[in-house]
Amino acid sequence: MSTAIIADDEDLPRTELRRMLQQHWPELKINAECEHGLDALEAIHTQQPDIAFLDIRMPGMSGLDVAHAVKGRCQVLFTTAYDSHALDAFAAGAIDYLLKPIVAERLIEAIARLKERVANKHSQPQSSQLATGDPRLELNKMMQELDKRLRHTTPERIRxxxxxxxxxxxxxxxxxxxxxxxxxxxxxxxxxxxxxxxxxxxxxxxxxxxxxxxxxxxxxxxxxxxxxxxxxxxxxxxxxxxxxxxxxxxxxxxxxxxxxxxx
Missing domain, CATH: 2.40.50.1020 (LytTr DNA-binding domain)
Known part of the structure; x- marks a missing residue:
């Protein structure tokens, strides 16, 4: 049985994602629901889930910060309300995301990829996962690029x-x-x-x-x-x-x- 946590600072999107996961991936166990990035980080350390569903922008610690901090110890799927044009380059890559409001067909596609990645991770010995060319290094580069793209949508800066x-x-x-x-x-x-x-x-x-x-x-x-x-x-x-x-x-x-x- 795969396990997961959900992190979103808004109640309705968090509840809706849990409902949709129960419908389309009933065997997935949700170990924790978190309202802030720091709570999500603590849950990942204590619960050691296979997957973390992280809202990209949360007060204080963002989903990107959490993903950096956990260093690839679990699969990450970002949720966001940002326009899809800022995220298109990552739709088929190591970073996966769900655009809010979440569409069932898109979630089903993401679930299929997550199942494959979780299965591959469990089947590979730790030594091979940490070998030269570790995909987690590429993941960090992609997240940095994603963060740069999303900054263009932020409000006017305080002067x-x-x-x-x-x-x-x-x-x-x-x-x-x-x-x-x-x-x-x-x-x-x-x-x-x-x-x-x-x-x-x-x-x-x-x-x-x-x-x-x-x-x-x-x-x-x-x-x-x-x-x-x-x-x-x-x-x-x-x-x-x-x-x-x-x-x-x-x-x-x-x-x-x-x-x-x-x-």
């Missing part, structure tokens, strides 16, 4: 952050900000010479930030990539980063540690 401090409004140009961090109901905004708190939650701010400029490194931390001075890995494999212009040491969660692997 300024305004924060109220008493009777003063502080203005932070985005290109001067070193990092953002969640602080209870607020988001802390830090530049090299100042900081403030804004009421907008980090998950909403992320939508207006350029993902090539700002990297999420933790559930509650987003940093300017070109401000990163160094990353340090301790004996337990935990990663921290230091930023130019800041004395703070920021933790990197397991979900984003892949960003700091040596080239």
């Amino acid at each position: 300024w952050i305004s924060a109220s401090v008493g009777d003063t409004i502080k203005m932070f140009p985005v290109d001067k900000i070193l990092f953002f961090s969640s602080d209870e109901k607020y988001t802390r905004v830090v530049s090299s010479d100042d900081e403030a708190h804004v009421r907008k939650p980090l998950k909403e701010l992320i939508e207006g930030l350029d993902p090539e400029v700002f990297w999420q490194i933790h559930r509650g931390v987003v940093v300017r990539a070109d401000a990163i001075a160094r990353a340090q890995r301790d004996e337990m494999g935990r990663v921290t980063v230091e930023l130019r212009g800041s004395t703070e040491i920021l933790k990197v969660s397991l979900a984003y540690a892949w960003r700091f692997k040596p080239m």
Whole structure:
């Protein structure tokens, strides 16, 4: 029996996908349903499913981030509401996707491919799966290209952050900000010479930030990539980063540690 998890931050698409899977692949066991990328990553680590159905864009950690972090340990099928023209190049490749609202015929095609891939994975010895030319390396390249394509559909980028401090409004140009961090109901905004708190939650701010400029490194931390001075890995494999212009040491969660692997 094959197993799977479903991750989507919207209830209706998640419920509809489960219903359709029960209809067209009744022997598939759904081990977990997740509302966020980090929950999906944890479920993949604990449940070790054969397949992960991941919404491409979720608050905080995206489906692409989850796929990067799990390093090919399960088959991935992305779900998305993006226009199909951004995804056509991947329809027959290592990356498969379902366009919302999901059409039964398309799901049946995807199920056939997933069954074949799961069967092939179980039939191959681990050594051959990790041989030179590992298809997971090609998968990562394709996901990076997919991410670039989808950025063209993102909303207009934030250029300024305004924060109220008493009777003063502080203005932070985005290109001067070193990092953002969640602080209870607020988001802390830090530049090299100042900081403030804004009421907008980090998950909403992320939508207006350029993902090539700002990297999420933790559930509650987003940093300017070109401000990163160094990353340090301790004996337990935990990663921290230091930023130019800041004395703070920021933790990197397991979900984003892949960003700091040596080239």
